[in-house]
Amino acid sequence: MKIKKKKIILIFSMLISLLLASISWKFINLRFIDPGINGIYSDNQFNSFNEIIRYVVFIFFPISTYLLNKFLFEENFFLKIKFFFTTKENSIFEKIDNLNIYFSILILIIILEFLSVNFPNHLIDIYHEGQILSSAYKSFLDGSLWSGSYVTVGIFYETLSSKFIWQLFDHISIGLARFAEVFYILILNVVLIILSYFVTKQTSLKPILANLFFKRFKPLSFKASF
Numbered sequence: 001m002k003i004k005k006k007k008i009i010l011i012f013s014m015l016i017s018l019l020l021a022s023i024s025w026k027f028i029n030l031r032f033i034d035p036g037i038n039g040i041y042s043d044n045q046f047n048s049f050n051e052i053i054r055y056v057v058f059i060f061f062p063i064s065t066y067l068l069n070k071f072l073f074e075e076n077f078f079l080k081i082k083f084f085f086t087t088k089e090n091s092i093f094e095k096i097d098n099l100n101i102y103f104s105i106l107i108l109i110i111i112l113e114f115l116s117v118n119f120p121n122h123l124i125d126i127y128h129e130g131q132i133l134s135s136a137y138k139s140f141l142d143g144s145l146w147s148g149s150y151v152t153v154g155i156f157y158e159t160l161s162s163k164f165i166w167q168l169f170d171h172i173s174i175g176l177a178r179f180a181e182v183f184y185i186l187i188l189n190v191v192l193i194i195l196s197y198f199v200t201k202q203t204s205l206k207p208i209l210a211n212l213f214f215k216r217f218k219p220l221s222f223k224a225s226f
Contacts, residue, residue: 010069017065021058028054103197107190114186124174133177136162140172 030047041048070077124130135149139159151158161184162177169176 006069006073009073010066013065013069014062017061021061024057024061025054028057099197099200103193106193110186110189110193114182117182119175119178119182129174129177132158132162133174135159136166136177137172139163140166 028050030050030053032041032045032047034042040046067077124133131150131152135151135158138144138149140163145155145159149159161180165176165180165183166172
């Protein structure tokens, strides 16, 4: 009965936290500051930081409520979390061999998928690719970042990404700018697999659970970039 009571309190408090997060959504409305760029945000007098703060608040309420419940009703909750990630049992050495196999297979699949990508050969998209290429090319010539160029997504994606790949291959072309995106997806996938691999090794999960935990990793698709 005691266990059921804890679950009821947890579920009820989580529902309350979601309700509060939803209600607070419309009250988060920062004053609009005109950046001098025409677009949907300026047309609606909407501050783009509203979306970031709303998202943080919306996930903060449920997560903090869950952790608070666990802390109040479950003894040594944070010690258990630390134990989960730091304790190494003898079984960890039994699961390493399988993890190495899964790790190698995932890396091989990602590399093969990368090598089989059909790169686009269409004419340049002036609106999207043109903005990226113009910002990157100007930075390549004079080393500027924001000066004289509009940045709507991010300075790395729109300026530094293409500039870096041009410098790496010592060649400036539209094709290399398009190649940059799938190349960075490859690097990110490899890094995520390595991170997942080492996190799995550090847990105290039994071999079968550790293998399932690691195999749930889903790399990004290269096709999504075209």
